[in-house]
Amino acid sequence: MGNQIDDSRPIFVQIAERIEDDILEGGLPEESQVPSTNQFASFYGINPATAAKGVNLLVDQEILYKKRGIGMFVSSGAKVKLMEKRKEQFVEQYVVTMMREAEKLGITSEQLTDMIRERGNRA
Amino acid sequence: MSAIVEAKRLTKTYGSFTAVNNVSFTIEPDKIYGLLGRNGAGKTTIMHLITAQLFASSGELLVFGQEPYENERVLRQTCFIKESQKYPDTFRVTDVLGTAAMMFPNWDEGFAKRLLTDFNLPLKRRMKKLSRGMLSSVGIIIGLASRAPLTIFDEPYLGLDAVARNIFYERLMEDYAEFPRTVILSTHLIDEVSKLLEHVIVIDGGQILLDEEADSLRGRAYTVTGPSAKIDAYAAGKPVIHQEALGGSRAVTVFERLGATDQKQAEALGLQFSPVTIQQLIVCLTTRSSEQKGAYL
Numbered sequence: 001m002g003n004q005i006d007d008s009r010p011i012f013v014q015i016a017e018r019i020e021d022d023i024l025e026g027g028l029p030e031e032s033q034v035p036s037t038n039q040f041a042s043f044y045g046i047n048p049a050t051a052a053k054g055v056n057l058l059v060d061q062e063i064l065y066k067k068r069g070i071g072m073f074v075s076s077g078a079k080v081k082l083m084e085k086r087k088e089q090f091v092e093q094y095v096v097t098m099m100r101e102a103e104k105l106g107i108t109s110e111q112l113t114d115m116i117r118e119r120g121n122r123a
Numbered sequence: 124m125s126a127i128v129e130a131k132r133l134t135k136t137y138g139s140f141t142a143v144n145n146v147s148f149t150i151e152p153d154k155i156y157g158l159l160g161r162n163g164a165g166k167t168t169i170m171h172l173i174t175a176q177l178f179a180s181s182g183e184l185l186v187f188g189q190e191p192y193e194n195e196r197v198l199r200q201t202c203f204i205k206e207s208q209k210y211p212d213t214f215r216v217t218d219v220l221g222t223a224a225m226m227f228p229n230w231d232e233g234f235a236k237r238l239l240t241d242f243n244l245p246l247k248r249r250m251k252k253l254s255r256g257m258l259s260s261v262g263i264i265i266g267l268a269s270r271a272p273l274t275i276f277d278e279p280y281l282g283l284d285a286v287a288r289n290i291f292y293e294r295l296m297e298d299y300a301e302f303p304r305t306v307i308l309s310t311h312l313i314d315e316v317s318k319l320l321e322h323v324i325v326i327d328g329g330q331i332l333l334d335e336e337a338d339s340l341r342g343r344a345y346t347v348t349g350p351s352a353k354i355d356a357y358a359a360g361k362p363v364i365h366q367e368a369l370g371g372s373r374a375v376t377v378f379e380r381l382g383a384t385d386q387k388q389a390e391a392l393g394l395q396f397s398p399v400t401i402q403q404l405i406v407c408l409t410t411r412s413s414e415q416k417g418a419y420l
Binding site for chain 2 (some may be wrong): 005006007008009010011012029038041042044045047048050053064100104
């Protein structure tokens with residue numbers, strides 16, 4: 001059990017993030033059915049009520065929608081919506097952190113830009 | 124649906140010792156509760172009160188809306204698995220399970236059989252010949268297969284190895300998903316069970332220290348590490364529940380959610396953050412409260 005659930009952050013948030021990742025990476029295409037609350041609970045070894053809370057968080061944000069009597073599905077347009085949301089977080093989560101570490105190591109923003117460009121060319 | 128257990132100003136004293144001190148709480152239907160705390164905190168006394176094995180000294184206690192004492196209706200709906208259950212000397216495993224089958228109206232014989240296989244229990248063996256771990260598995264099988272609307276496990280896995288504990292957690296969650304019921308799980312293995320819990324009640328010194336949704340305890344505290352002088356500046360006036368020093372650096376655990384302003388301040392000072400798990404939080408709070416009672420609660 002476990003599957004890398006972190007016990008120091010609310011689990012329902014982590015479940016919502018995993019579903020978001022699956023949608024972004026194409027594992028859960030739009031209009032496809034999302035696993036049930038009990039499937040999430042047994043896969044991650046967590047309480048079904050907590051799993052349901054994570055799923056409902058995405059229903060509130062209209063990333064998922066409910067088909068009565070069948071289950072939860074990915075809304076059309078969910079992927080674009082998530083990409084927008086994640087882009088906003090990207091600066092705070094990655095760029096700011098990277099620049100802080102670079103400053104600590106005495107890397108100038110010019111050197112930093114070069115590094116990124118170099119990686120980009122290689123990829 | 125109304126509450127499964129409702130305790131108001133519940134107190135239990137033994138002579139001059141107060142085991143449970145003016146405690147009020149509610150257990151809601153179909154949730155899994157963790158009843159946590161150190162040895163001697165009063166957890167077992169509370170469970171004995173709920174299951175009518177002890178009389179309260181004062182206060183009110185309703186279980187399924189009724190007083191539990193000598194109340195057949197309440198007791199048939201309750202299954203209490205104790206750490207050191209005693210069985211009649213002549214009983215074999217099969218006799219114990221047979222008795223349980225008669226006592227609990229929701230008993231599922233098929234489920235009990237599957238659990239016997241899961242835990243490798245010899246049906247014909249006498250109870251007194253069982254190892255400590257095997258005795259624990261008998262309790263777990265009864266607790267699960269009884270499907271009692273209120274099931275209480277008090278440190279149910281003495282002597283059980285990690286594999287068997289894992290089987291217990293998995294079967295509990297599978298069966299709970301299919302047959303929701305109220306479960307109270309009392310244990311010291313917080314890291315192992317915290318993901319299963321919906322709600323956590325922490326008892327300390329006979330009183331309730333925390334009564335919250337498990338998920339709301341995650342991220343409720345954080346540890347920040349850095350040079351002593353900077354840490355002192357940052358932590359001044361904050362609810363510090365634990366601190367440690369190593370050479371010139373210091374780590375303090377702060378009992379509050381990390382706000383954006385504090386995070387910016389700490390990052391500007393070059394301090395490092397680390398998250399705090401539920402187990403770490405409870406250890407900090409119950410270690411400290413023996414010296415300095417509930418200052419931040």
